Amino acid sequence: MEEWKHVFKLDPDREIGDEALERICLSGTDAVMVGGSSGVTFDNTVDLLARIRRYEVPCVLEVSDTEAIVPGFDLFMIPIVLNAGDTQWIVGRHQQALKEYGAILDWDELVPEGYIILNGDSTAAKLTEADVRLDAKDVEAYARIADRLFRCPIIYLEYSGVFGDMELVGRVKGLLSQSRLFYGGGIDSPEKAREAAKAAHTVVVGNVVYDDLERALATVPAVMEMR
Numbered sequence: 001m002e003e004w005k006h007v008f009k010l011d012p013d014r015e016i017g018d019e020a021l022e023r024i025c026l027s028g029t030d031a032v033m034v035g036g037s038s039g040v041t042f043d044n045t046v047d048l049l050a051r052i053r054r055y056e057v058p059c060v061l062e063v064s065d066t067e068a069i070v071p072g073f074d075l076f077m078i079p080i081v082l083n084a085g086d087t088q089w090i091v092g093r094h095q096q097a098l099k100e101y102g103a104i105l106d107w108d109e110l111v112p113e114g115y116i117i118l119n120g121d122s123t124a125a126k127l128t129e130a131d132v133r134l135d136a137k138d139v140e141a142y143a144r145i146a147d148r149l150f151r152c153p154i155i156y157l158e159y160s161g162v163f164g165d166m167e168l169v170g171r172v173k174g175l176l177s178q179s180r181l182f183y184g185g186g187i188d189s190p191e192k193a194r195e196a197a198k199a200a201h202t203v204v205v206g207n208v209v210y211d212d213l214e215r216a217l218a219t220v221p222a223v224m225e226m227r
């Protein structure tokens with residue numbers, strides 16, 4: 001994970017054909033993350049995992065619903081939405097999940113992600129009632145909470161659906177002491193992928209996989225050539 005530059009995020013709630021999935025898994029991306037903010041179930045997650053496991057690419061689950069925790073992923077990423085208006089998305093759901101799994105889980109497989117959601121129109125922002133009226137200082141302070149206080153291995157600047165402010169992303173990366181900065185949102189071309197990869201440690205490419213597969217695939221060499 002410390003070396004990932006490019007990740008595809010696949011949504012169990014969206015259809016993807018076998019050929020498209022094969023091209024994603026063999027694209028040279030560093031990992032496939034399975035996750036979505038709505039409509040994720042045990043059945044659609046297990047189905048997608050089984051199909052991805054035909055390939056060698058690392059495959060991680062970004063947990064958004066306790067009912068959809070499926071064994072067999074390489075890692076489990078646990079979002080903590082720092083700017084959520086509803087605290088169940090900061091600790092409430094997590095507390096409930098740990099009542100169920102706390103005694104049996106392998107902690108080395110869990111990776112906390114300090115999420116900062118910045119596109120108010122995204123499903124995740126609406127679900128969590130995220131406060132997106134943040135200036136750069138607000139965002140930096142949230143990043144410091146995740147990096148210095150919570151010591152999250154990952155901070156995730158989430159613009160899901162739109163391409164974000166790369167100057168801000170770069171500033172956040174510059175102040176981190178130990179967290180890795182993931183950026184996701186609106187990457188739909190090699191140019192945007194390169195720009196985001198300059199600003200963040202890892203870029204996450206999601207919706208364009210479903211909207212335009214060729215453009216999605218073109219983001220991989222764009223980022224890898226920067227290594």
Ligand SMILES: CC(C)=CCC/C(C)=C/CC/C(C)=C/CC/C(C)=C/CC/C(C)=C/CC/C(C)=C/CC/C(C)=C/COP(=O)(O)OP(=O)(O)O
Pocket residue numbers: 011035036037038062063064065066069070071072076078079080081089090093094095097098101105106115122123124127128158160161206207
């Ligand atoms: C034996 C075994 C399998 C053990 C597993 C151990 C394990 C994983 C235990 C769980 C421990 C734990 C603490 C779980 C947390 C549970 C939980 C439900 C936490 C809340 C997560 C959260 C804050 C969700 C809110 C939504 C969110 C931020 C989702 C992240 C993904 C995301 C933003 C996707 C983008 O969504 P998309 O649908 O693509 O959006 P667009 O419409 O904008 O495209």
Ligand SMILES: O=P(O)(O)OC[C@@H](O)CO
Pocket residue numbers: 009158159160161162183184185186187204205206207208
């Ligand atoms: O779907 P897009 O806009 O590419 O965003 C990727 C990811 O950050 C979503 O959680």
Ligand SMILES: [Mg+2]
Pocket residue numbers: 011160206207
């Ligand atoms: Mg999506």
